Amino acid sequence: MQYTQIQRILGILLMLFSTSMLPAAAVGLYYGEQALEAFVVAFAITALAGLLIWIPARHQRNELRIRDGYLIVVMFWLVLGLFGAVPLYLLEMPELTIADSVFESFSGLTTTGATVITGLDTLPRSLLFYRQQLQWFGGMGIIVLAVAILPMLGVGGMQLYRAEMPGPLKENKLTPRIAETAKVLWYIYAGLTLACALAYWAAGMTLFDAVSHAFSTVAIGGFSTHDASIGYFDSALIEFICIVFMFISGINFALHFLAWRFRSIANYWLDPECRAYVLILGALFIACCVVLIHFQTYDIWTSIRFAAFQTVSIATTTGFGVTDFSAWPTVLPFLLLYASFIGASAGSTGGGMKVIRVLLLYKQGTRETKKLIHPHGVFPVKLGNKPVPDRVVEAVWGFCAVYVFAFAVLFLILLSTGLDFVTAFSALAACMNNLGPGLGEVSTHYGELSATVKWILSFAMLLGRLEVFTLLVLFTPMFWAR
Template identity: 50%
Template sequence: MHFRAIIRVVGLLIIMFSFTMIVPTIIAIIYSDGSTQVFRKTFLTTILIGFFLWFPTRKNKEEFRVKDGFLIVVLFWLVLGSIGALPFIYLKTPNISITDAFFESFSGLTTTGATNFVGLDFLPKAILFYRQILQWFGGMGIIVLTVAILPLLGVGGMQLYRAEMPGPLKENKIRPRIAETAKTLWIIYVFITISCSISLWFAGMGVFDAITHSFAIVANGGFSTHDASLGYFNSSKINIIVIFFLIVSGCNFSLHFAALSNRNLRIYLQDLEFKTFIIFQFVFALICTLILYYHSVYDSFWKTLNQSFFQIVSMTTTAGFTSCNFAEWPLFLPLLIICMSFFGGCAGSTGGGLKVIRVLLLLLQCFRELKRLVHPNAIYPIKIGSRILPERIIEAVWGFFSAYLLVFITSFLALVSINVDEISAFSAVTTTLNNLGPALGLFTDNFSTMNPIGKWILIFTMLFGRLEIFTILVLLTPTFWKK
């Protein structure tokens, strides 16, 4: 294990992150919201920490192995999540605890969207902007961004890319070189963000709200600048735009690249995961619409349809935006909506959850086992499109699912052991492990009432969800640390 080289890279990444404090500082000056000093202090603290990690190890430039890549990813997310809490710690009004600051930071960075803050409408504009941009960086993964520049610093990037990118098919690359792949992903990401901002602005949002919400929408994050989330705007037009961009962001970004390169939208329809993803949206939205219409929750069918599609897409993609208080809907629907987050977005997207491709492979494996009961000696390969998947991938999916259940049950029991009721504990673990945001029970509005121990449990649950379980679990095995 090249520990000095790992420390050097983490130091460089922290130094780079420190420069993201410049934009919130400018926002604070423009709006004169009194938070300028907060971001100046954060910038100074962050760049000093990065410098003291990098300077003593600056000459260590060994090529990384796979194990080094996993350790860098986990270390960086832990360190960055901790440093990301500094603006909330330095903030005097509202004055929140260190635990709350860490919770907010990790929730933003992991694109979970669960919040401690009450009274978002009255927070300094720079703090609101910072929360949104944390999600934007976390959406695609800061590691992927820095992979594009690491070759210039003498560091290989494939190990980082494989450890960070979501989904079971990590070997698929858009470009032959990993740096080109990372750059391509970020170009697409920025393009979608700009398009989303402009669309929201034309739909009636102010410039600040349009930009900040586009950060969270494209990241499938869920943070908002208002306590009422997108329900604050009460606009069917805005809801439709958000639905569209949530689906775009929940799609595999390599499909976007292929469609743009070939100028052919049929590429989306040729992808089995994408088709399954879209079918999930329509089927569950239809169920939701029929139940709401049956109970006459809204005064018109079109409003019912709009609210249903918005809430279903928001939860399925694990964005977690709300346009209404869905906890007040007929009881079946809030439970359905929370459980929808298990499906998540497509592999290679900014969404959380299990990922559609894994759910699809689990279903195909179940069908294969049913066929084997009838014809035990027959061979039934599992295909994605025309591609026959190796058994190794199927085994990896089952392994991931088992580890997912282990983390879920452990976190759930840990919350129950500190006197959190079962419904609240279930929804809290579901929302953090799937990087969703909204919950039920005690945490319908926010997590301010969760006790400190529970918040630390959920912080680690967020990390497990964002880094897809194995990236962290592998560090806990003796094999990983053996030479």
């Protein structure tokens, strides 16, 4: 293990992260808010800590190994979440505890969107902007950003990229050089954010709201600058724009790259995961429409409008709201919550287990059924016309098994704290799938939960964001063996 090299990179990344507090301070300065002091102090603390970590190891240039990459990613997300909580804790309004500040910080960086803060409409704009910005950086991953702009990471870039990026096919690169791949991803990400912000602004949002909501929309985060979320604007046009960009951000960014390079959208429908993603969203939308219209929850037009928005928002794990979906009739709240387990596509900014994994599980289940009828038959698992290596299928099975096991253990722990069944299940599902809104006591916010529960859920957010294995591998004796 290259501990001094890990220390050097951790210091660099922490100094890089400290600069994310300056835009919030600038917003506070522009609006004449006292809150800017908290961000300036937090910037100084974070930058100094990064500098002190970096100086003793600044001359190290050893090659990173796979284990080093995993340790850097986990350590940095932990440190980033803790230091990201510093300005939140220092702010006089709202007055947050350490547990609240860390929860909010991890929720932003992991693009979960669960919040302990209420009264957003009256809070300093610097704080509101900072929350949105946390989600934007966390969406594509601050590690991928670092690989894109810091050539000093050199040959270790692939290890960081593989440990950070979501999905079972992490070895795939869009360009020959990993740094160029990271840059391409960030160009697409930034381009979508700019387009989303301009669309929101043109639709009637203020410039501040447009930029803030573009950050969380493209990041599939779900934080808003208003307690009523997107419902605050009561605009069908804004909701439509939000649906479009949530949908686009839930697609594998490699497909966006191919569409841009070849000036064609054919690759979207040719991709099996993208087709499954569209079909899942379509089926959920139809189910929600039928139930809402049948129970006359709203009129027909409103049922279609709200069903479309909440389906895309929850299924992609964004978490925006235009209405309280937890109050919808019959099975709809749990149906949408279950959809968050599937989540968005691999290689997107969404959470959940990812559509491609669920698709592979379905195909593997189909293959096992065929083998019961034809024990000696050979039935390869295919995506499109290409067979999937057994190693990938086995990895998907392993991931899902560990995911379910981790969920079951954390669920029992939450129940032991005194939470009711619905609140414990939905809060854990919403945090581990990086969704945000839940059911029961957490249908609107998480502020009433105990500090113990908030720490557990913060861990669940990180577990989901790093896709279980990246974090849990550190708890195995083999990882630390020489």
